[in-house]
Amino acid sequence: MRENLLLMIGGPQGSGLETSAIVLTRAFANKGYNVFSDREYYSNIKGKHSYTHMRISARECKSLSYPVDLIVAMDAETVFTHFDDIAKGGYLFYDINVVNTKLTRIPSMGAYLKKRLSERFIEMKIDETLGSLINHIKEQGVNTIGLDYLKYLKELSKKYTLSLSVASKYLSAIAIGIVTAATGLEEKYVFNGIKHRLIGREKIIKHNMDLIGNIVKEVKDIVGEPLKLKVPEVKNKEILVASGNEIIAMGKIVGGLRLQTYYPITPAADESLYLESKAILKANGKLLGNIVVVQTEDELAAIASAIGGALTGARTATSTSGPGFSLMVEGFGWAGMTETPVVVTYYQRGGPSTGLPTRGAQSDLLFAMFAGHGVFPRIVLASGDHLEAFYDAIDAFNFAEKYQTPVIHLVDKFLANSVATIPIPDFSKIRIERGNIVDGDEDYKRFDFNHIISPRAFIGSKAIMWYTGDEHGEKGNIVDDPIARMKIHEKRMKKLEIADKEIPISRRAELYGNEEADILIVGWGSVKGVVLDAISNMKDRDISYLHLRIFSPFPKDYVKKLLTKSEMVIAIEHSYEAQIAKLIELFTGYEIKHSIVKYTGRPIYEHEVVNALRKILSEKVKKVVLSYGK
Amino acid sequence: MRENLLLMIGGPQGSGLETSAIVLTRAFANKGYNVFSDREYYSNIKGKHSYTHMRISARECKSLSYPVDLIVAMDAETVFTHFDDIAKGGYLFYDINVVNTKLTRIPSMGAYLKKRLSERFIEMKIDETLGSLINHIKEQGVNTIGLDYLKYLKELSKKYTLSLSVASKYLSAIAIGIVTAATGLEEKYVFNGIKHRLIGREKIIKHNMDLIGNIVKEVKDIVGEPLKLKVPEVKNKEILVASGNEIIAMGKIVGGLRLQTYYPITPAADESLYLESKAILKANGKLLGNIVVVQTEDELAAIASAIGGALTGARTATSTSGPGFSLMVEGFGWAGMTETPVVVTYYQRGGPSTGLPTRGAQSDLLFAMFAGHGVFPRIVLASGDHLEAFYDAIDAFNFAEKYQTPVIHLVDKFLANSVATIPIPDFSKIRIERGNIVDGDEDYKRFDFNHIISPRAFIGSKAIMWYTGDEHGEKGNIVDDPIARMKIHEKRMKKLEIADKEIPISRRAELYGNEEADILIVGWGSVKGVVLDAISNMKDRDISYLHLRIFSPFPKDYVKKLLTKSEMVIAIEHSYEAQIAKLIELFTGYEIKHSIVKYTGRPIYEHEVVNALRKILSEKVKKVVLSYGK
């Protein structure tokens, strides 16, 4: 029995992969396993190849790796694409109806991949049919198991007198059934998962369970439970299963968000949709508040109206990704100039421009730091995993209001679309900090020069106030007197110095491992999980990980001190250039000489980090560029 | 007789100051003087205080300084505002009709200045009338000369039977007359200036000259020619007199600009207006080309249509300032992704946000470097004076086309609005370099992977091509294959490495002074003139100036080497934080410990630089914040 299982389910976009993934995640979670899963898809509604990659573990896990132990292929393209992703001794389940399919006959497959595969098949001396490929990998030691998917669907259609096209919609149940059987998971967990996903739709639940039951029986008859998992040690009786988008929405809600304005964009939009489903916050029979979520006409309007709302005292935010933030820059600067607390949840994706709209990246750090003309303070924070994202979503509001600045909360597609098991957050640690808020009166001055952070009254309170993006006097009127300009410019900038003093270093940077490790890896955002998983597998080496969580105000002295203590420092990032290294050099003068980067838009995998580290250590390579993943 | 004269003409916005400045500049230029002038004004159409500050010199000069030798005050507010800007022994000309005006009765004056002045007047023990103030400065050694402005206008109105309100429009002639007289300039030069400004309007020219003649006579009768200037040594028989806006337009025209799209914004718009006046390029009776200048609905459209034009092979550009560029970020990234040569002439002004819309700054360097999500190559260059701006405007197109990248040409309000005498550019040095351009054919691939800089065919040529902001394959079709993505991403980025190799260091950074000077000042853009003027007056010290002209690709090694050679390095910039120091640290790890900064939006003056340097050298101050100027 194994502690740990890596699996993949692949098929065309729109064929129910998401359903399989969610049902399975919940089912395993239900039994107490840790699950971490990622979804990879193309910017397309139907037909392009997509897949779910999942790790199920009896112990904690926060990353993915290759090779996988099990692939369930819904179609021929999945096998063609992923045949070399399976471990020796691992399992491939496929549909026997597609074995005659030729590589050249997969219209949805991109030309570059097709060409690479053709060339490889020639090398491997196999013809272009799926059957030959399957034979080949069988010879390589993979257990290949063909099932007749169509047969199951036909049976279902017959039994419940459904048309075959309706029955085809149950394809996802086949994948669920296979995984259930192979891992020896009890069907009741799957039933709970299905019930949850299809809440209230009793007939459909029944069809699904029926089909799953059949598959489980047949698979067990053929192979038994070859990937049976060890029973997990259960730490928490209640856990969350949520995507990054969802956990951020939850954090925002707990943090007091009351108005979210957004314009749809991948991978941010799902957060807003989830928020909208929670418009009315009721608990214990009591109304706790309402959340207004508004889809605006564009991102220019999204940030403008989030700012407008913030002026009245509501906690407001907008969510977007690179192209959207590029349009928000002018509004963001206005918030900086007028000291308005507004939060931008910034989901990075593959750039530049429209780029790889459904793939991940961490290549917007420098942009987030310096976006906007002129100089103004901002807080920039980034989350490394689901739980951090939850707390960061709350802190983003707290920082925004305490320091009266706009805040960028940097996350990315990897986090947004990965579904994980997460402990219930620790509420004893959560506080709402609104800064210096007053009612105001007739003499109120919004930008009172007697304070660095002037007391803030809301529009609609007892005071009158003016806001302008022009330079302004204490009352908020337009001013361009040079001396007044200096005063208010300095006042604005000093808020960041206060934040630098007040926000503890431990909140801004976290060291995993000891201070004097031989090797120090420096990263931020969603590389955290994979780096920690990787180094926990390299106990033979003295490696620490420095995880940066706040970039503005930057924890300069602390970082500089740490870096100079290690013999070797390695930056890791999802970008072409390791922007974190540039930023560190900007603030500390320290040049990080080694880097591990990836810019294919696919996640960094544990095995890649391990290999890259070994390469740097043994071969003295300076920069390792990762490329695994389809 | 003096070599050098500093003067100021002040009055309400809209009262003809610009006319006086241009006429005088041309008049002095006509006699062979070097002139450098700046115009300071508020974001207002009529009524707010504004002034022209000018240096006239028998030798080269590229900056301004205080105190001035002469102020011509068109109104009371000018005297109140600038009374302490005049040198001992200098001259103040004022209108005797306003001597009873009280400080508290100047409605257009801002409250902050009024309060400071009130407090000072109490200290100085004078009452709040202009008369007392004038008496006071007279006691301090300033020659104060009151003239009856109204009388002149009345005489004019009578002589030519003009209404008094029409006659009032000749106020600018009074200023011209005073300066002419005091400096001993011959009237013929002024006449040429007037004729040029009012070309074809014979009557008005006559009225002006008549009024000027009267003033000159009267002033000479009262004071003679107290500020008579030495006859200049004439190097060039033909010179240009142009503002920064105009010289950039000229550069663009010579550089082959054919389509300029823009949305009006201070201080960029005048460039486009000047371009528009040159829509039809004719010389020697021959048509050399047409320039299409289009005012778009916003900046999003301005950059988009400039890019569109570039795709067809025209040299295209857009001009804007901070708020506009904030809106252009998304389009700029598209150009980066699609390797489209487009030029953005970026006029910095006081930020953040709307900021100080009519004042200057150099605070958008980091934004220009990192604007846009994702990573893509760009060329960023900045001009230090009029002549540099001319050549840079041409090179911007050359770089854009050679490296197939968007280019940011950074300038600022100081340059834009300063009018100077400039030698005719050296045409032997000018080349048009269009990079690798082909006609294409049926097999043409716009992003041919066999080149780092793929041959470029234009839309409309013999080839067909696709462009997309998504990641793409060789033909320009949307692709998100991870391996193809790596290839094209690397190909894009390597263009910058080529540019780094090809563009000579001397083009990117210029050292004024010797390499091993005790003190090295580092700056860029419009600090150049004032730094060079200042250090030429500090021959007692061993000071060099490193002037950076291209930031991307950054001349890393050269700069690092230089910096480490000097004992003391000082960064100077119009910003809160000396962004150039940050950028240098980012690229080289070298921390520049000293800085001279100014963020009032007013120019840096020569005397300020001298004082600041002395302060840093003698008092070991790290950072000097300048604040001179109204």
Added chain:
Amino acid sequence: MVSNPSKWKTDLWIDWCPGCGNFGIVNAEKLAFAELDLDPTKVVVVSGIGCSGKIMQYINANGVHTLHGRAIPFAMGIKLANPELIVLVNGGDGDLLGIGMGHFVALGRRNLDIVVILHNNGVYGLTKGQAAPTLGRGIKTKALAKPNIQDAVNPITVAISSGYTFVARSYAYNIKHLKETIKKAIQHKGAALIDVLQPCVTYNNIYTRQYYENRLYDLNTDPNWDPIVNTANVKEVEMKIDQACKKALEWEEKIPIGVFYQNPYVPTFEERLKKEIPSYFDSPPAKDAISADDGKPVINRKFFIEIFKEKVVNVL
């Protein structure tokens, strides 16, 4: 009750050109506030960038001087977060109908209860006189080197076809008419546009005081003019829209001012929100408590688990 108009005055010097139509607008706006006896702390004047945009600091109420073209979305955020506020947008023609056109149309589609006062001067005042979107093709005002190359948009028809439910025109120097129009617009529930013909004495030498005063007439002088939709009937709405659009075409010889169209039957955006969120007006974003006195969020662990129960898995 009418409050003292002087309480709406501020002590800043107004830096518009002497004789600028904006003076009429600011005066009428203050008078309207006074006559409606509004509470300055509950009024928000949201403005764009331009000569017109400075108006916010010449009125003693809350003022938000936003970004060029974005006054409407800023105003929307303010209104959505605190619907009890009276929110007005003052913007230039370049601002609202050029760079801000997308938002102008979107506001109509939402029918949010906001009053938009368009300073229609035909030019970009503050950037020295370029053609604004309301200037007709072929017209050459002072600062233009060549005649205007683009066609004008008609604010009235664009507003009506975008869904504004109160659409009127007034004239900057007719302070009484403008004041009354502003009052009506404020009292109307829904998106309101007032197209104010505003002479720019410095740059617009075509649409001058004289030009207007030779042509303007009040729609109300026609006793049969009835711009208000009286029943929720589709046919009536279509008819009223049609007559308004026809009137909107009048220009060369005579120019109508007054209310062109008003439809009180379209639910406001706020009312539409209330359908989904019944307590929206009692508990709008700006008013909710989000934490207890000890700083703990109103959502505690228990409430959290209840609210997000579909994401909670109980380990069996």
Added chain:
Amino acid sequence: MVSNPSKWKTDLWIDWCPGCGNFGIVNAEKLAFAELDLDPTKVVVVSGIGCSGKIMQYINANGVHTLHGRAIPFAMGIKLANPELIVLVNGGDGDLLGIGMGHFVALGRRNLDIVVILHNNGVYGLTKGQAAPTLGRGIKTKALAKPNIQDAVNPITVAISSGYTFVARSYAYNIKHLKETIKKAIQHKGAALIDVLQPCVTYNNIYTRQYYENRLYDLNTDPNWDPIVNTANVKEVEMKIDQACKKALEWEEKIPIGVFYQNPYVPTFEERLKKEIPSYFDSPPAKDAISADDGKPVINRKFFIEIFKEKVVNVL
């Protein structure tokens, strides 16, 4: 002459959902190009972002896949720089009428000779089915959690009041009608809009094939329908606009397709430019030589001094 339609095909797999209305549009567009026997190197398909935006790579002509909402200004730059190119914009309703509305209106004001093909599917396809600006208030399509809260815009009336001089509607599955309409639009000189009703089989379960096919009728079936302005007479223009706008309101029971309005008398932007720059068409931005063979600029020192003579001062 009609060229072989297959020469307009590309070898990329089309990744739209099976049955998507976009297939009809791409086919009609290719047929129109073939029947007009256009030269693919002189055709530019400029598209926005959305399902619709991918069309450019399914047509063997120049293609520019721009940014969300910005296809029109990109297209404008292309056309201005090289007016001999035939420039079409294909965009979604979210793209052209939501985020891109400002540019949509601006194109009408310019009457630039560009054809805009609106993929009107009522939803944001590529971002999974949110309401687009053409979806009516209260309608709840599949992916919407709540009924749509905003009113629809009417592409036909917005286009007409913005100044488009060719305004038509067609239907994605009526390839013949659509093809003919595209041909007419290309042949028209000036800004042309074709509002193409485009079923989205995945997200729009309201405006389906069935919905349309029960309601559509061709305006041409009425022998009296004459949408074309026949004289440059203002009254005729007003009348034609009025009848078009009235027709544009028809929806619930029957939905007209065909040409709503066409006015050949408004000068295009290119013609307006030519007034100022007489050699514009012979020497447009993309065609001018800017340097000699030796790389020297066409403007040498002597020419420079002549061109900028007003900035040159001769020292006396």
